Amino acid sequence: MSYLAKRKFYYSILLISVIVLLLLGIFSLFVGTANIGFLDVCRILASKLPGIQKLVSTDNIRGSSADIIIKLRLPRAVLVILVGSGLAAVGAAMQSVFRNPMAEPGILGLSSGAGLGATIAIVIGLDKTVLGLSAAAASAFIGAIATVFIVYNISRTGHRISPTVLILAGTAISFMNSAVIQLIMIFRRDRMDYIIMWTMGSFSSPSWNKIAVLLPFLLPGLAVILFHARDLNIISTGEETAKTLGVEVERTKKFVLASCSIVTAACVATSGIIGFVGLIIPHLLRLLVGTDQRVLLPFSIVGGAAFLLVCDTLARVAAPPAEIPVGAITAVFGSPFFIALLIKGKRSVM
Amino acid sequence: MEAKNAVDVKNLDFSYGDRKVLEEICARFHPGMVCGLLGPNGSGKTTLLKNIAAILKPQKNTVYINGTDITDMTANELAREISVVPQNTYIEFDFSVQDIVMMGRAPYIKRFSSESEEDIETAQWAMRIAGIEDLAERSIKNISGGELQRVIIARALAQRSNIILLDEPVSQLDIYHQLSIMETVRTLAYEYGMTVVTVLHDLNLAAEFCDYIYLLKDGVIAYSGKPKDVLTYEIIEEVYKIVCLVYENPASKKPHIVPVRSMQEGNGSC
Helix, strand or coil, X not given: CCHHHHHHHHHHHHHHHHHHHHHHHHHHHHCCCCCCCHHHHHHHHHHHXXXXXXXXXXXXXXXXXXXXXXXXXXXXXXXXXXHHHHHHHHHHHHHHHCCCCCCCHXXXXXXHHHHHHHHHHHHCCCCCEECCEEHHHHHHHHHHHHHHHHHHHHHEECCEECHHHHHHHHHHHHHHHHHHHHHHHHHCHXXXXXXXXXXXXXXXXXXXXXXXXXXHHHHHHHHHHHHCHHHHHHHCCCHHHHHHCXXXXXXXXXXXXXXXXXXXXXXXXXXXXXXXXHHHHHXXXXXXXXXXXXXXXXXXXXXXXXXXXXXXXXXXXXXXXXXXXXXXXXXHHHHHHHHHHHHHHHHHHC | CCCCCCEEEEEEEEEECCEEEEEEEEXXXXXXXXXXXXXXXXXXXXXXXXXXXXXXXXXXXXXXXCCEEHHHCCHHXXXXXXXXXXXXXXXXXXXXXXXXXXXCCXXXXXXXXXXXXXXXXXXXXXXXXXXXXXXXXXXXXXXXXXXXXXXXXXXXXXXXXXXXXXXXXXXXXCHHHHHHHHHHHHHHHHCCCCEEEEXXXXXXXHHHHCCEEEEEECCEEXXXXXXXXXXXXXXXXXXXXXXXXXXXXXXXXXXXXXXXXXXXXXXXXX
16 A cells, blocks of 8 residues: 555544444443433433434433433543543653653653642542532642643753653652652541542543533643644654754654643543553554554544543443442453553564 | 855854863865764764754854854754764664655645655655665564664655765664665765765775765864875874774775774883
8 A cells, every 4th residue: 555545544444433432432321220221322312412302202211311321421421532532642642752662641740640639639628629620630630730840840951851851750759749648648547548549540420510621621732742743753763863854852842741741630630540541552553553643643542532431331330339440440451452462563573 | 155055164162061072163064075074982073963963052153054054944944954864773663664764754744734746756766765665664673774774864865955964874784784875875975966974983984985084083173184184094093092004995095994903001102
């Protein structure tokens, strides 16, 4: 296949993936403890769509079913899709910026900073809501941004930032944040469960409000990252080289890392720390569609969303009535699959 | 009137923090010629090359292309004038050879637009000159060091710049690839009229392939001139601190240097 035809081919596959994601989304609404038939789900959804709502009758569906779908399952699915797409895209972008396949959204200390922020809010018993978000979520967002700000300033010399120092500073601050969280938990054993549940990450309290707060951070962030897709390809082959190929390296790094930080902070603040998606999904897709960010980033967005949606649906229904933390599911199901792909990839090289 | 595609370096100083690395460098690189930057480790060759490429930021009014101060040019403008083949290339991700060569077209492609037919043809032309047409679809993870260096040269050619800077392009390659790649590099100057500036470690390769040599020592240009005038045993002894013999290569009539021993203390001097 010619150079351009190949990319066109990938874009048509992408379109199919989006359709699959939408079908998965609708399917996830039908799965759950409360038994709501698939056709009823479709009718409830259709009854909310402007234009065709008059054609659909929901007379013989219980009102509680409609509430479960519209107020719980649908916002949850949307939230999961947004967070999954955000984390996976950030992972893909960061791997290029750091030229390191181990890079992931938490690498700048964002997750631990969010954790610390949430912990502090939980311990001092803030129970106000900010913009419809819990105090813990707002405090988590501030914690994440504060952490990345510190890490960034440690790594900055003049107007340049060194990726190696960024990773090291991020790791060091992450350890410190985690240590502080543990200390706080020791002194406030009564709040330990809350803190642990928060840090494990979950979508168990979805709301349209959360989505409304997340979107203004997520969409512009993703747009900036996508805007720099080709520059990211070039930077991933070396910063000095990128300069000689006409890329404004420092400016690109700043824009992309700032966007990554904001997207991650918003995702973590609304849903807690969900590991693995940002590391594994970009990798997995690299093996499937190649490493060109112009293709990889959109696929990561769709793939991250689909993966997290499947994991979250499993988390909801695997052991009713309890809910398994979605972070545990992503790791338990993702790791073996990923290891299998690694082994297969290794064989094909040998 | 400045000559077209010439690079002029005027009174260039450069320091890393307090450590002065280049001092009062004046040099001129002409189109159609292969110019060599030589000197011991730490003499400032690579730093000079990086100043000309604006990888390091030179002071104002020190480096000119076609009479324009390079500090007044954007990265994109510069990338259309100068291409660089770095010393080591290690690419973590699994790009195809064609992907890498196509990156040379980056300065010409607008954001969000795809590569044009012209870009694709230029990349193919570059791969043909560099002798890697057959590798286009291969992963850069699965090619040899010599092939990778050719890929990087092809990427530089795809930039369609008139000036190409190479930093020890062959130092890690076997003797066949050293010669064949240097022959390709020479073609760029002689057949395509490019201004070629290359850092070299191997004095004999420099003698064979360079038309003009700048020999650096401790951040200053100690000697410059044609290989036969610069690569004499007196100068090599002084600059490199080695005892050597210099013959004339019977095939090319160029100087041929045979190192004998270092002038380390304890070895005595001769």
